[in-house]
Amino acid sequence: MTGEMSPVDKAKYVAARRAADMVQDGMRVGLGTGSTAVWMVRRLGERVKDEGLQIKGVPTSSRTAQLAREVGIEVVSLDQAGWLDMAIDGADEFDGELNLIKGGGGAHLQEKIVATASDRMVVIADAGKEVETLGAFPLPVEVVPFGWQTTRTLIEEALDTMDVLGTSTALRMNGEAPFVTDEGNHILDLHLQRIGNARQLALVLNQVPGVVENGLFIDICDKVVIGYGDGRVEVRDINEGTIETDQPAESGENLFLDIVD
The missing domain is CATH 3.30.70.260 (ACT domain)
Known part of the structure; x- marks a missing residue:
């Protein structure tokens, strides 16, 4: 599968990986739902296995809960966690002010509750999800x-x-x-x-x-991690007003080697 990924899937993967690497030991983390969030949960599972990362994950759907358990993440409820250090989730659309449309996967109620119970909401998305004005996505x-x-x-x-x-x-x-x-x-x-x-x-x-509940997330997202098909990643922080860009890995380092079917 390493060479079979489409540019969109590569973009989702690098964005998810970059956001998952923001998670620190001991954090309570909201785990989003959707195709990009799947990559993020899997990457966190890798870190739990390879680095001994200890986190508590609060999933936003039964699908995410099942995957998180499968990859070795400790799953707790939001009531058990109390308050979260970070929530990482995808988006169907985001605009320049980091307002979102979410809910393509049908989990936006839990996603909104978890996001607003977090110190930071980090959105992971491929570049195609950025729009000038929300609304093209239902x-x-x-x-x-x-x-x-x-x-x-x-x-x-x-x-x-x-x-x-x-x-x-x-x-x-x-x-x-x-x-x-x-x-x-x-x-x-x-x-x-x-x-x-x-x-x-x-x-x-x-x-x-x-x-x-509706799928408009207004003034909830703090940071968006945007992936591109060539492996570039852009991180925008709405609170700090900063933009960081990570260049693709050098030819000797292939980020996609650990991807399995």
Whole structure:
């Protein structure tokens, strides 16, 4: 697989590796959900095995919890951890102010709780996730199953008053049945195309009866680690106002040698 990775997968891998290497011994770490987060969890597992790294991981989904246990990370609940030193997670979109759309994997409720219970939220993403304005990726909204069609109607009415280009909504499906989150809820994906005022939209959506949480992460992310297909990594810190760039490994050092199927 070392030579078979696409540029996007390489970008995800180097971003995940860079963020995982920020974790220090003794930390309590929120473990995100999604394709990029998988690389991060695996890298942390390598560090636990090879370096004796001792951390407590708080997963944001049952999928992540299973993987973390498989790679040797001690898994605890958020209530057991109390407060986290860092949360590392992916994003479906991020803008220049590090506002995010998350929830493509259906775990944004737990992800938002974990992120806001952390001293720092670090987002890992390939460069293609950066956008000038949020909204091209469908915005996930978790809703309770009871009366979900009424909730959908109320959301659509609210969207008519918002600064968005599109107002269509769709119930997320898993084959022939509605997708069900870890909390037993459904997800409505809002196809908005462009979100003019993400902060306002997030507040309005969470006022709709039946809405549990939306996938807009506003003023939550502290740092984004961006991977590129050539192995470059850029780290942007919104609080410090800094940008660091790591160049690809020299030809004699292949970061991808430890990747296995």
